[in-house]
Amino acid sequence: MLPIRFHLVPCKSFLEILIRKYFTINDIINGFFIALLLSNTIFLTLFDNIFLNFISPFLAIYGFYKLFEFNKIKFFYTGFFVGILWFYWVSFSLIYYNLSFLIPLEILIFGIVYGLIFLICGAFKNKLIRAILLLSISYFYPFNFNWLNLELTLLSGIFEPSLRGLGSVFCFILFFYYLKKYKYLASIFLLFALQIEEKEPNFLPFKTDITNTQISQFIKWDPAYKDLHINEALKMIDDSIKNGYKFVILPENAFVVYLNLEDELIDVLKEKSNKITILTGALTYEKDFQYNSSYLFKDGAISRFDKFELVPFGEEIPLPKFLTNIINDIFFDGAMDFKKAKSYSEYEVDTILIRNAICYEATRAKTYEGSPKFIVAISNNGWFTPSTEPNLQRMLIKYYSTKHGTTIYHSANGSKSEVITPKRLWIKEFLGFIKI
Structure with a gap:
């Protein structure tokens, strides 16, 4: 009978494997770049420039196109940076509670939460499933909060910021991938994404x-x-x-x-x-x-x-009462949640x-x-x-x-x-x- 040999993998080697697999510079850079494209409208609309408003949705469309071919790790990093770029400011309110030291932690939490949401979308290799899950993000409200509405990426420019608009953009991307020799035909779907009507604004009839x-x-x-x-x-x-x-x-x-x-x-x-x-x-x-x-x-x-509609973790703590009391005692000097109308x-x-x-x-x-x-x-x-x-x-x-x-x-x-x-x-x- 041959002797049984055990080979122990050193802890350092395991960490190196883990880091190489999930924390590569290339994945992080790719995730950040795509997150920047998907978030561009928040920053470009600050300038109120007609040219920047026109190109904004096309930058986002290119970002979605690249995202669809990512593996799940890059999906995570994209969501991680999207969470930060969209919601870094939430942590600023901690300054007024003398909790400034928690700002980096809160920003990190937003990154991880939305990173995990994107990870779920990227866990499926089928691009159609990915498209459906990404469309649904705008209608998913963790803790009754979600200002991450991906339809906002079409708020500027020529497209309609709606489920129809973003759905048509995703159809364009999917058909661009799958048609191969006839990719240009996919552009037809962008026509369905166009804003074709304008609702006339109403104004109060008094000064x-x-x-x-x-x-x-x-x-x-x-x-x-x-x-x-x-x-x-x-x-x-x-x-x-x-x-x-x-x-x-x-x-x-x-x-x-x-x-x-x-x-x-x-x-x-x-x-x-x-x-x-x-x-x-x-x-x-x-x-x-x-x-x-x-x-x-x-x-x-x-x-x-x-x-x-109260602000989660600002005017109410959307958790069981015993946890609400603990959080209010520790972070808000025992202040009670606001009461709300029906x-x-x-x-x-x-x-x-x-x-x-x-x-x-x-x-x-x-x-x-x-x-x-x-x-x-x-x-x-x-x-x-x-x-x-x-x-x-x-x-x-x-x-x-x-x-x-x-x-x-x-x-x-x-x-x-x-x-x-x-x-x-x-x-x-x-x-x-x-x-x-």
Whole structure:
């Protein structure tokens, strides 16, 4: 009988094999490059340049084309860098909780989570399955959050930012791979991806003032600045009255108080509302719960509309209660989650029906159910500026505006306030640019 020999592989050799297989520089570089192509629209639209807007979707299409031929490891790295490029800014809010040291960890977590999501898509070698899974990413909401909508890659330029648009692009890529000698025929599918109609924007039939503030988050919640901020907000309202506006919109938490407990301030706002309708953001404290609310002052009366879509890990912890309590105690000084409304709210100004949205709600599909003509959205983007967060928020709002034909009047702190309307046909954008 021959003796049995055991060969032990040194730990160092095993690590070397692991590193060579999963952590090659080539895979990391390829993943980063494709992630950059798939994220280009977030950065290029910052310049508001007609040429850059035109080429943006083609860069993304090339990125998808290269992604489809990747192995699952490169898929992971693509998703890893996509997660970072789209959501690095989420970690910036930790600064205001004295948790800055956790910023790299939170950025890494976003990279790993979306890396794993892309890894699942790349685990199947069949390109059709990959296409279907990539299309579904936009409709997958881990912890009730997903601003990773790949249809946004077509928001600029000549294509339609929709499931039809992106699905047609994927059909083009698949047929380009499989037709071989007749690859050029695949271009037909790009015709189906084109934006062929434009929803006409609606505008409020009365003079509306969309105010803007640039208050740093470092002082916004400081009680020492409470009176200063209140006086500044009241001055904006007075200026709107002086300039003949019918309706004035102030940002989220323009009044950094529990407004329902501020009787004197409420009386002042009621008095001013006899001259102008006022919509402002503020907090509410009621029955041991706090709410993020919009307050409407009209004709001397007050109405309140609470937020119904809370920000995960910002306004609520979407985990079992015992874990929620632990996280709130450790990271948020024992603060409790916000309470939320059961659904969206609506109100009328001069018989015009308007749907209410507070920040995150303006980027959620539920808010646009029934395709309302008008939404008034208020935001505080001071938590994340300077970063690309306001631009990504704006892109998501414009995506839903295009999908539903809704006009959004958006008042913000920390970023610009504006009226957001459905995407115009690219040819009209070009002709408008030529006239300028």
